[in-house]
Amino acid sequence: MASHSVFDKDTLPSPNVHSTPIVPSYFNPVSPFFNAYDRFTRWRQDLGLPYPGSVENTQKEVKATHLTNYIFDGARADLTKNLSFDPLFQLTHSFVLGSSVQPASYSLGVTFARENLFLQGTMDHEGSVNARFNHGWTANNIFKAQAQLSQQAGHNMIQLEHDFIGTDYHLNFKAVNPSPADGSGVYIGSYLQSITKNLALGVESLYQRAAQGSDLANSYLAKVTSTDKTWIATAQVQPQGVLQATYWQKLSEKVEVAADLQVINAPTRRDAIATLGARYDFRAAQFRAQVDSTGKVSALLEQRFVPAFAFLVSGEIDHFKNQAKVGVGIMIESSSLSPEEMAALAAQQQSPQL
Amino acid sequence: MPSEDTKERINKAVEVGRTILHYGWIPLIIYIGFTRSNPKPELFKLISPLA
Numbered sequence: 001m002a003s004h005s006v007f008d009k010d011t012l013p014s015p016n017v018h019s020t021p022i023v024p025s026y027f028n029p030v031s032p033f034f035n036a037y038d039r040f041t042r043w044r045q046d047l048g049l050p051y052p053g054s055v056e057n058t059q060k061e062v063k064a065t066h067l068t069n070y071i072f073d074g075a076r077a078d079l080t081k082n083l084s085f086d087p088l089f090q091l092t093h094s095f096v097l098g099s100s101v102q103p104a105s106y107s108l109g110v111t112f113a114r115e116n117l118f119l120q121g122t123m124d125h126e127g128s129v130n131a132r133f134n135h136g137w138t139a140n141n142i143f144k145a146q147a148q149l150s151q152q153a154g155h156n157m158i159q160l161e162h163d164f165i166g167t168d169y170h171l172n173f174k175a176v177n178p179s180p181a182d183g184s185g186v187y188i189g190s191y192l193q194s195i196t197k198n199l200a201l202g203v204e205s206l207y208q209r210a211a212q213g214s215d216l217a218n219s220y221l222a223k224v225t226s227t228d229k230t231w232i233a234t235a236q237v238q239p240q241g242v243l244q245a246t247y248w249q250k251l252s253e254k255v256e257v258a259a260d261l262q263v264i265n266a267p268t269r270r271d272a273i274a275t276l277g278a279r280y281d282f283r284a285a286q287f288r289a290q291v292d293s294t295g296k297v298s299a300l301l302e303q304r305f306v307p308a309f310a311f312l313v314s315g316e317i318d319h320f321k322n323q324a325k326v327g328v329g330i331m332i333e334s335s336s337l338s339p340e341e342m343a344a345l346a347a348q349q350q351s352p353q354l
Numbered sequence: 355m356p357s358e359d360t361k362e363r364i365n366k367a368v369e370v371g372r373t374i375l376h377y378g379w380i381p382l383i384i385y386i387g388f389t390r391s392n393p394k395p396e397l398f399k400l401i402s403p404l405a
Contacts, residue, residue: 084391110380112387121380131379149376181361
């Protein structure tokens, strides 16, 4: 017990320094290190730095504003059936027809989600399966797995991922196609840290290991967020001379604009592409428009006539190549619950103690 | 470094696991969703795309 009195003397509560309460434990011999770590953590908390988001999501706002990820051509229909809301369980039947980039296809998607678990699977008519699995061990410790499985050899992919979410940083580890036999595969680690209230700096390392030799590539990024979070600017320098800069601004509740500049300055290829886009959110519709420096003008309208039925129109004109693409789509959502069951569920959610 | 024999065995195990995942993943999610849903859906509504 004598050792405890020594520690008590050392950690007398002073008005300015936080004190660590000492409890008798087997860790007492190493507690100076723990105390130093606690002090460091407190000092870090006192800075009050915001969470910067993950490296993967630095351009999330830009990608949600631009329509590059949303545009389609030909005809498509998505029939979603909600079988349960808590836990979420839904089935989606997707049909794609007459597209110039992919053949006609049908795919079945199933999703099951609970508070800390997310399971998703998609299977197309050729038998290829896409699988996703997310599990949150704690709120800031998330494991993710993703796999693409197909009958053809060489088209299989598995990706294992772990996210550590801190108060002012985000750390992510990824392994793509890791082989337990010889350790080959692609390993990616990324770290984004808030430096001030507005600035976050990050690094992403990609380590490729194969039987022929290994390769390490680093990319660096910076993200500036305005204090009221109405605009975000990011820049990323990738190896082999690729620079990507983006800017996103929320002009009003309903309008967001985003710009993206990609400069490639490699020995074999010198190129630059600029993209400018806007997104309008209306009460029952969403409209995206985009123009880029390769001469493409595109637009996408998503109109919800009733909450369960949406109609999509997309179009793209390539002025330099004299090509055009048009797409129409519908999205129908239905629920297997009868109106009475819905009402009962709503009442249950309002008074959970019953 | 594992021996050639062990490597071959690991590769075989990975291949079997991959096949199980390929054919079992979607049925597994449907089974979990079907048994854990609240309220439990009818089987007919699950398989028919129109209901």
